[in-house]
Amino acid sequence: MNLTTSYLGLPLKHPIMPGASPLTNHLDSIRALEDAGAAAIVLASLFEEQVRLTQTERLKLENRLAEADTEDPLIEGADAYAFGPDEYLEHIYRAKLAVNIPIIASLNARTPTTWVDFARSVQQAGADAIELNLYFLPTDFDTTAGEIEHRMLEIVASVHQGSNLPLAVKLSPFFSSLPNFVSQLQRAGVKGIVLFNRFYQPDINVRFQEVAPKLELSDSTELLLRLRWLAILSGRVPVDLAVTGGVHTPNDVIKSILAGAHGVQVVSSLLRHGPMHLRSLVTGLTQYLEEHHLHSLDDLRGKLNLAQSPNPEAYERANYVHSLLYWDR
Numbered sequence: 001m002n003l004t005t006s007y008l009g010l011p012l013k014h015p016i017m018p019g020a021s022p023l024t025n026h027l028d029s030i031r032a033l034e035d036a037g038a039a040a041i042v043l044a045s046l047f048e049e050q051v052r053l054t055q056t057e058r059l060k061l062e063n064r065l066a067e068a069d070t071e072d073p074l075i076e077g078a079d080a081y082a083f084g085p086d087e088y089l090e091h092i093y094r095a096k097l098a099v100n101i102p103i104i105a106s107l108n109a110r111t112p113t114t115w116v117d118f119a120r121s122v123q124q125a126g127a128d129a130i131e132l133n134l135y136f137l138p139t140d141f142d143t144t145a146g147e148i149e150h151r152m153l154e155i156v157a158s159v160h161q162g163s164n165l166p167l168a169v170k171l172s173p174f175f176s177s178l179p180n181f182v183s184q185l186q187r188a189g190v191k192g193i194v195l196f197n198r199f200y201q202p203d204i205n206v207r208f209q210e211v212a213p214k215l216e217l218s219d220s221t222e223l224l225l226r227l228r229w230l231a232i233l234s235g236r237v238p239v240d241l242a243v244t245g246g247v248h249t250p251n252d253v254i255k256s257i258l259a260g261a262h263g264v265q266v267v268s269s270l271l272r273h274g275p276m277h278l279r280s281l282v283t284g285l286t287q288y289l290e291e292h293h294l295h296s297l298d299d300l301r302g303k304l305n306l307a308q309s310p311n312p313e314a315y316e317r318a319n320y321v322h323s324l325l326y327w328d329r
């Protein structure tokens with residue numbers, strides 16, 4: 001049985017890996033994930049705020065008790081981060097020594113200015129690849145979609161300028177034309193697309209009339225959005241695709257690969273059930289291949305993508321119309 005996969009040019013023993021989360025903040029849990037069979041590790045992100053903090057606000061932070069502006073979000077959140085930039089680089093270095101699987105560093109970026117030097121340091125620290133999380137939420141009415149995409153491409157260019165590590169970009173689903181933007185990223189040298197960031201939607205507390213930040217772990221229903229876009233992109237643009245969001249069961253893994261995933265990232269299910277849950281996903285995938293007399297993942301990957309599916313309209317507008325017209329309790 002051959003579960004091997006190439007993701008971002010990295011040979012993996014299978015496609016399943018923990019995605020970015022606090023689970024990968026400690027060497028013990030990284031080793032536990034390797035013991036559970038993880039094919040690679042995506043480290044939690046270093047946020048742009050942390051990098052900017054050291055460049056522009058370090059002194060302020062050092063003196064924060066005496067004179068910091070506590071309303072400054074850079075200062076307010078500083079202690080919440082697990083790592084500063086130097087510690088993050090050290091964490092990459094130690095993680096590489098601790099395990100024998102690829103280590104993917106994750107950077108969460110909003111502007112292009114910060115990244116050239118840091119990307120270079122990430123490469124020197126020994127990371128095997130970079131996942132760039134482009135988490136940007138426009139709230140002003142003057143910025144156009146084109147301007148935002150342009151800024152994202154500038155961030156990609158600055159990471160490339162600093163490092164020649166393979167680069168994946170983790171995106172949100174909110175693009176007017178995702179295929180076009182993915183194609184622009186690919187032309188800019190991006191090797192992989194990670195679908196999708198989850199936006200943590202604040203709730204509203206009606207009793208206190210307050211906005212209440214909320215982080216709910218996912219369930220498998222979130223996978224459907226990812227499956228559709230995996231299927232639409234798969235085989236049509238020369239990038240590797242990874243899924244993140246809603247992978248909880250072996251069937252979720254199998255569906256993701258059928259839709260075209262090269263990499264399958266899991267977080268909520270590991271936070272809920274512990275690292276060994278990853279092993280059950282690998283076992284379930286292996287059993288499925290055996291039961292269906294398939295010898296390798298290549299026999300499965302993309303079989304139900306938009307290009308190959310015997311029923312492409314299921315992914316397209318026709319299915320939307322059909323679903324509404326024929327809805328039946």
Ligand SMILES: Cc1cc2nc3c(=O)[nH]c(=O)nc-3n(C[C@H](O)[C@H](O)[C@H](O)COP(=O)(O)O)c2cc1C
Nearest residue numbers: 019020021022044045133218244245246266267268
């Ligand atoms: C507690 C927590 C922390 C996370 N931290 C990060 C992070 O640092 N960087 C990032 O790109 N994604 C982060 N994520 C998002 C996950 O990597 C993943 O994309 C998301 O949880 C969807 O996958 P899931 O359904 O398997 O949980 C975090 C998620 C959780 C629950």
